[in-house]
Amino acid sequence: MATVASGGIVPLKLHTHKPKPPLPALLSPFLGKKLNLKASPRTLVSNTKALAVVASGGGEFLDAVHNLVLGVGVGLPCTVMECGDIIYRSTLPKPSGLQLTVPGALLALSTLSYLWATPGVAPGFFDMFVLAFVERLFRPSFRKDDFVLGKKLGEGAFGVVYRVSLADKPSPKNGGDLVVKKATEYGAVEIWMNERVRRACASSCADFVHGFLESSSKKGAEYWLIWRFEGEATLFDLMQSKEFPYNVETMILGEVQNLPKGLERENKIIQTIMRQLLFALDGLHSTGIVHRDIKPQNIIFSEGSRTFKIIDLGAAADLRVRCTRTVYHEHTNSICTLRSSGHRTFSRVMAGLRSDSGLIQFNRQLKRCDYDLNAWRKSVEARAGPDLRKGFELLDLDNGIGWELLTSMVRYKARQRISAKAALAHPYFDREGLLALSFMQNLRMQLFRATQQDYGEAAKWIVQLMAKSGTEKEGGFTEAQLQELRERQEPKKKASPQRNALASALRLQRKIVRTLNESMDELNRRRKSLWWSRWIPREE
Numbered sequence: 001m002a003t004v005a006s007g008g009i010v011p012l013k014l015h016t017h018k019p020k021p022p023l024p025a026l027l028s029p030f031l032g033k034k035l036n037l038k039a040s041p042r043t044l045v046s047n048t049k050a051l052a053v054v055a056s057g058g059g060e061f062l063d064a065v066h067n068l069v070l071g072v073g074v075g076l077p078c079t080v081m082e083c084g085d086i087i088y089r090s091t092l093p094k095p096s097g098l099q100l101t102v103p104g105a106l107l108a109l110s111t112l113s114y115l116w117a118t119p120g121v122a123p124g125f126f127d128m129f130v131l132a133f134v135e136r137l138f139r140p141s142f143r144k145d146d147f148v149l150g151k152k153l154g155e156g157a158f159g160v161v162y163r164v165s166l167a168d169k170p171s172p173k174n175g176g177d178l179v180v181k182k183a184t185e186y187g188a189v190e191i192w193m194n195e196r197v198r199r200a201c202a203s204s205c206a207d208f209v210h211g212f213l214e215s216s217s218k219k220g221a222e223y224w225l226i227w228r229f230e231g232e233a234t235l236f237d238l239m240q241s242k243e244f245p246y247n248v249e250t251m252i253l254g255e256v257q258n259l260p261k262g263l264e265r266e267n268k269i270i271q272t273i274m275r276q277l278l279f280a281l282d283g284l285h286s287t288g289i290v291h292r293d294i295k296p297q298n299i300i301f302s303e304g305s306r307t308f309k310i311i312d313l314g315a316a317a318d319l320r321v322r323c324t325r326t327v328y329h330e331h332t333n334s335i336c337t338l339r340s341s342g343h344r345t346f347s348r349v350m351a352g353l354r355s356d357s358g359l360i361q362f363n364r365q366l367k368r369c370d371y372d373l374n375a376w377r378k379s380v381e382a383r384a385g386p387d388l389r390k391g392f393e394l395l396d397l398d399n400g401i402g403w404e405l406l407t408s409m410v411r412y413k414a415r416q417r418i419s420a421k422a423a424l425a426h427p428y429f430d431r432e433g434l435l436a437l438s439f440m441q442n443l444r445m446q447l448f449r450a451t452q453q454d455y456g457e458a459a460k461w462i463v464q465l466m467a468k469s470g471t472e473k474e475g476g477f478t479e480a481q482l483q484e485l486r487e488r489q490e491p492k493k494k495a496s497p498q499r500n501a502l503a504s505a506l507r508l509q510r511k512i513v514r515t516l517n518e519s520m521d522e523l524n525r526r527r528k529s530l531w532w533s534r535w536i537p538r539e540e
């Protein structure tokens, strides 16, 4: 702020709001009091200014009054506050700066941990507004005319997939063949997911090259998605062979193992497939993407990296930005992540479950057993055919370590199901061949078991333990006393007409809320699809 004083212009004032010098310092020239020369340099400056005002004559009296008014705090903010000037800036008292307080630090920490916790809101923003933008600038883009369509590889509900080659001679930079999916309106979401994966965990999925919207007058709008051609076979194709899993052995392990054909060798191959699949899934989950359609048909063997990779992100959901192709219920979301990969493990081990009908039957039986895999096993084991028996034998190797991992993956409640990361750390993957578990591995397994129990199960386990040790002589609880305790804690619920009416009212309320939510989602979908399409490049 510039102020005009007599005879010249006072230097520009900076808006570094500092409180005015105390009132006595301003009054002192008029009251004839001794000036406080030991005051801070800033006060000294103000005093000098005030003295200059007096010296310049009575005509300046008005200015002095003006200063007085400002001194008591009446005036516009920038006038009332002490604004330092460029010349005397160094003489200003040091700014007080930020003060760190314990509640402030806690608040900042919890905000940061919220922003960085999975699915990662803050990294998501950075990815969306910085990385995605920069990537678009530098990555090669393609147009429809750049490709020569080849063999049709597949056709799903949302698109047709072709093997293609580039119209221009492929340069070493372009690599070999590509794969194109011509997709419907939902292709926009699939492009989004593939780009996210390429930036966050490229090795988990097929190598995505480019995606764009192609609007032809004949067919209308079509999304084109391009990947590198990873290989000829999906896991599903490989599983159809009678030779499975031996037909995969050299593909993933590089050589035939020095072991006779049998459970031990098969187990090792299946373990490797599972490890690769969980690794890819963990990559996706860590970046906040849930695939929601993991099945052998969507796992391709990459000949280049000799690993299994995930394809078809058309049904995936991005938890960071709540992006998804279809409206799924939360419940569906939660059960089809690891439970589905658990199912796949199962079908890999159990030949009888590899067909669709086998899997459908298994799902029905499991539902009847309230999604309890142990109960299911009890119900079918006695009359199991040779395939199922072989599967159980395989999972029972090494004290049932495979079965244990499987049961922790196939659980109805999400909170009881282990994550892909935890599954990878399971001792099932952490041993050489079929050697007995080391002391440390045993310890880890105990820890794993303890942490996998949910509180209900843990309480049951403790109660049982107490019952075993409880005798009149030894102390503790006897089984009878514990039964009494249980009954006291869980009074039998009587079904009365009022209770039934209340339950029905609650059910109806939940149904109305659900229907409303679904309708809102449906209404929002169109708006959302417009939002997504803004991110997709259009063919010029």
Ligand SMILES: Nc1ncnc2c1ncn2[C@@H]1O[C@H](COP(=O)(O)OP(=O)(O)OP(=O)(O)O)[C@@H](O)[C@H]1O
Residues within 6 Å of the ligand: 153, 154, 155, 156, 157, 158, 159, 160, 161, 179, 181, 206, 207, 227, 228, 229, 230, 231, 232, 234, 297, 298, 300, 311, 312, 313, 314
């Ligand atoms: N990157 C790739 N490399 C080699 N083959 C691929 C690749 N991507 C897809 N394929 C082949 O194309 C087939 C179909 O692919 P995908 O599952 O993505 O499409 P879809 O099932 O038709 O899609 P949607 O279910 O979304 O309609 C696969 O089974 C696989 O054989």
